[in-house]
């Protein structure tokens with residue numbers, strides 16, 4: 001499974017990229033606003049750090065505007081893909097942008113039906129939101145699993161990004177289900193690195209090594 005980081009924070013991206021495990025980055029308008037930056041400056045900086053897909057979200061709500069924004073965003077760097085919120089206008093825009101060779105990530109996916117339509121329109125990525133379905137008492141991982149099954153049935157090559165990941169178990173579920181990608185917030189990536197028994201084991205090995213040196 002490919003690992004993307006879900007943030008617009010440059011320092012966090014640099015740190016995780018330095019670990020050698022990062023395949024791409026997703027941003028969204030809320031993450032950009034949190035960093036008090038503008039989208040174009042931010043994704044340009046990210047493209048200088050990470051050599052992999054970077055999602056930048058268009059804010060228009062009509063196909064014409066999405067296409068215009070998408071074309072502009074794609075010029076920032078060849079790794080930029082245009083994130084569009086799932087709706088009828090986004091499907092139209094996806095068709096046009098993908099026919100021009102511009103990658104689209106259709107976001108705010110909450111059902112396999114939406115994912116299937118976005119893939120049919122030519123999206124390179126779809127982003128099912130696991131955590132936000134859990135928030136309303138539905139089972140996000142079930143929706144992700146159905147989406148993966150549908151795509152497998154028809155050899156659909158659109159990549160599924162498990163998004164709205166809230167804890168390490170969501171990452172595990174995404175990997176077990178077979179999502180192509182999980183886009184993971186920084187704090188969850190950090191949690192995935194460590195384990196209390198690893199820390200305890202390191203402490204014990206170091207202590208034994210020190211004792212052995214003295215004897």
Ligand code: G3P
Nearest residue numbers: 006028131132163164165
């Ligand atoms: O990038 C979109 C997505 O991952 C949002 O997550 O936690 O705001 O539902 P969240």
